[in-house]
Amino acid sequence: MTTLLQQxxxxxxxxxxxxxxxxxxxxxxxxxxxxxxxxxxxFMVGAFGGLAVYxxxxxxxxxxxxxxxxxAMLVGGVxxxxxxxxxxxxxxxxxxxxxxxxxxxxxxxxxxxxxxxAIRLWxxxxxxxxxxxxxxxxxxxxLGDVSIPASGLLLIVVSVILAVxxxxxxxxxxxxxxxxxxxQDRDTARLMGVNPDRVIVLTFVLGATLAGIxxxxxxxxxxxxxxxxxxxxGIFAFTAAVLGGIGxxxxxxxxxxxxxxxxxxxxxxxxxxxxxxxxxxxxxxILVLVFRPQGLFGEAERVRA
Numbered sequence: 100m101t102t103l104l105q106q107x108x109x110x111x112x113x114x115x116x117x118x119x120x121x122x123x124x125x126x127x128x129x130x131x132x133x134x135x136x137x138x139x140x141x142f143m144v145g146a147f148g149g150l151a152v153y154x155x156x157x158x159x160x161x162x163x164x165x166x167x168x169x170x171a172m173l174v175g176g177v178x179x180x181x182x183x184x185x186x187x188x189x190x191x192x193x194x195x196x197x198x199x200x201x202x203x204x205x206x207x208x209x210x211x212x213x214x215x216x217a218i219r220l221w222x223x224x225x226x227x228x229x230x231x232x233x234x235x236x237x238x239x240x241x242l243g244d245v246s247i248p249a250s251g252l253l254l255i256v257v258s259v260i261l262a263v264x265x266x267x268x269x270x271x272x273x274x275x276x277x278x279x280x281x282x283q284d285r286d287t288a289r290l291m292g293v294n295p296d297r298v299i300v301l302t303f304v305l306g307a308t309l310a311g312i313x314x315x316x317x318x319x320x321x322x323x324x325x326x327x328x329x330x331x332x333g334i335f336a337f338t339a340a341v342l343g344g345i346g347x348x349x350x351x352x353x354x355x356x357x358x359x360x361x362x363x364x365x366x367x368x369x370x371x372x373x374x375x376x377x378x379x380x381x382x383x384x385i386l387v388l389v390f391r392p393q394g395l396f397g398e399a400e401r402v403r404a
Contacts, residue, residue: 101244106363108242112251112320113335114359115258119313120336121343121351122265123306129282129346130302131196136207137187138310139333140214141180143326145311146231146318147222148179153232168234172315180311183214184303193296211330218326225326231318250320257316261309262352269348274301282346335362335380342384344397354395357383 120142127135152175153168161167191210195203219226236249269275280288281298289295317332318324336351339358343350358380365379366372387395 102367103364104243104245106367107360108245108247108251110360110363111255111356112247112359113362114356115255116313116317116320116355117332117335117339117358118258118262118352118355119309120332121339121355122262122309122348124337124340125343125345125348125351126278126302126306128340130278130299131192132200133192133203134207134337135192136204136333136337137210137214138306139329139331139336140211141184141187141307141329142310142314142317142332142336143324143329144183144214144218145176145180145307145314146324146328147218147225147314147326148311149173149176149315150229150231150318150324151175151179151222153234162232162234165234165236168232169315169319172234172319173312176315177308177311180307180314181304184307184310185300188300188303193299211333215326215329222326228323228325231322231324233319233322235319248320250316254313254316254320257312258352261312262348265305265309266348274298278302338380338384342387342394344394346398347394347396350394350396 149172239246277293339354343354362376366376
């Protein structure tokens with residue numbers, strides 16, 4: 100039983116990371132129907148942005164004070180992630196907004212590779228594992244027989260809080276209503292006084308903010324990063340968004356925790372162990388999509404006349 104509970108705890112930590120990334124995927128798709136495969140790399144550059152602040156900005160005298168170093172790294176990671184996302188939207192995606200869907204999809208893949216190579220060239224030895232400081236409290240939190248690193252527990256708590264805040268913002272704020280209107284019908288929203296370009300940029304900013312926070316907290320949890328972490332976690336996040344129902348914020352978060360649990364429990368209990376944990380994730384995804392193509396919480400696509 101202790102092993103089961105420990106694996107569930109591990110799965111929740113992974114699911115929290117995936118959830119913060121998946122929210123960006125599902126928001127962008129919901130607004131402009133673009134599968135932004137480069138969003139995983141936004142998560143990756145956020146992690147390296149936080150690491151750069153720690154190495155080159157923070158004085159050594161305050162690096163050991165987590166209440167100073169962690170907020171500074173989060174700000175650095177978010178700023179880098181947001182700048183990259185805004186530039187990506189402006190120069191890579193906006194010119195292709197009215198192009199066939201295949202064009203922005205291929206562009207997203209190209210941007211993903213370009214960001215990986217840019218970090219490899221800019222950050223020394225980024226293609227190898229870089230030590231990432233565990234800036235948060237270096238302790239184990241025990242819940243009965245289950246032990247969770249304090250940094251992992253922080254990741255879960257922050258993920259849930261940010262998901263709730265984002266859902267509240269989208270549901271109740273004026274800009275949130277504008278985002279929902281743009282998602283439903285961009286041209287009609289423009290006639291009602293909504294600026295679609297501003298809404299789309301804000302969508303990228305919000306998604307990048309969450310990805311940047313996730314990158315720094317994830318790096319602090321696993322204590323090393325490289326320029327490939329965005330691809331792996333991006334695949335998980337995209338799968339979570341599809342599983343939960345792409346376009347649904349609640350579905351993205353729940354799908355992320357499901358995937359985290361499947362990977363953790365499948366690697367422990369299913370045949371093949373950790374060598375086949377990816378297989379069980381996609382087996383579950385295929386089964387869900389066979390019986391519910393729109394995902395667990397997605398709406399069936401309406402046929403337009």
